[in-house]
Amino acid sequence: xxxxxxxxxxxxxxxxxxxxxxxxxxxxxxxxxxxxxxxxxxxxxxxxxxxxxxxxxxxxxxxxxxxxxxxxxxxxxxxxxxxxxxxxxxxxxxxxxxxxxxxxxxxxxxxx
Amino acid sequence: xxxxxxxxxxxxxxxxxxxxxxxxxxxxxxxxxxxxxxxxxxxxxxxxxxxxxxxxxxxxxxxxxxxxxxxxxxxxxxxxxxxxxxxxxxxxxxxxxxxxxxxxxxxxxxxxxx
Numbered sequence: 001x002x003x004x005x006x007x008x009x010x011x012x013x014x015x016x017x018x019x020x021x022x023x024x025x026x027x028x029x030x031x032x033x034x035x036x037x038x039x040x041x042x043x044x045x046x047x048x049x050x051x052x053x054x055x056x057x058x059x060x061x062x063x064x065x066x067x068x069x070x071x072x073x074x075x076x077x078x079x080x081x082x083x084x085x086x087x088x089x090x091x092x093x094x095x096x097x098x099x100x101x102x103x104x105x106x107x108x109x110x111x112x
Numbered sequence: 113x114x115x116x117x118x119x120x121x122x123x124x125x126x127x128x129x130x131x132x133x134x135x136x137x138x139x140x141x142x143x144x145x146x147x148x149x150x151x152x153x154x155x156x157x158x159x160x161x162x163x164x165x166x167x168x169x170x171x172x173x174x175x176x177x178x179x180x181x182x183x184x185x186x187x188x189x190x191x192x193x194x195x196x197x198x199x200x201x202x203x204x205x206x207x208x209x210x211x212x213x214x215x216x217x218x219x220x221x222x223x224x225x226x
Contacts, residue, residue: 034214043116043203043217044155089155096212098168102147104154 002028004103006090012109013080021075021106023090028101030092033066033073038087038105047088048075080110114139117186118204118218125194125225133189133221137206144187145205145215146172146179155203161187162209194225 005024013019023033031052036044050057050066050073057064063076073092077084087107093100117136125131137144143162147155157171161181172179176194181187191198201222205215 032212036215036217043205043219044215046214046216049212049214093212098160100145100157100215102155102157 002026002101004028004090004092004101006088006103007106008104010107010109012111015081015110015112017080019077019080019084019108019110021088021090021108023073023075023092023103025071025092025101028071028092029068031095032093033064034091034093034100035062035064035073035075036089036091036102038089044089044102077108080108082110082112084108085110116141116204116206116216116218118221120221121219123221123223125223127195127225128193131191131194131198131223133191133202133204133223134186135189135204135206135218136186137204138216140208141206141216142209143207144181145207146187146189147203147205149201149203149220151200158189158202191223194223196225199223199225 003026034049035047038044048064050064061078065074087105089105090103091100116138119134145160146158149155159172159179160168164183176192178190201220203217203220205217207215
């Protein structure tokens with residue numbers, strides 16, 4: 001069955017450092033891979049979408065890579081800030097956004 | 113641009129009652145998705161709808177759960193004869209129909225069954 005794996009343990013980093021979160025998937029060939037941020041008690045907020053024919057995408061301090069051979073996406077936050085502390089969800093999906101499966105998320109804590 | 117509107121934010125029901133959760137998609141979006149999230153767990157897909165059509169309900173329990181997205185009005189997720197195990201956060205998301213740019217989620221409805 002399709003499986004999405006994200007770092008199960010929380011990631012603790014110092015303010016100003018780069019946070020790198022990993023998403024691996026198996027038994028799946030997604031056309032897109034999305035990343036969302038979720039704060040406690042709130043709905044997920046869309047951050048970035050990368051397509052299968054794209055290697056890398058950037059938005060301000062965020063960078064996402066998508067390696068369809070390794071079946072992996074990496075999500076980077078550069079110059080991290082305490083306000084970046086949240087749970088980050090990886091979500092591969094088929095063409096058109098159908099069949100999106102969400103990973104369980106990685107909790108990031110950025111210490112001042 | 114009000115985004116995706118869900119109501120109520122919190123809903124308490126006694127076992128055996130019915131729960132109705134509402135979702136108005138973002139303006140311009142015609143695709144609606146419902147997800148369930150249990151504490152400390154990921155989002156689980158339930159159903160995908162377009163206006164007057166259920167496209168994919170593979171994640172929805174066969175009994176007691178139903179969803180609709182009528183021509184006019186919000187999408188409704190209905191849970192009949194609720195049980196304690198139905199307690200969860202239910203999120204609605206919408207997306208544009210021309211090209212996929214990711215989901216816009218609502219703030220969710222937290223259902224508690226007592």
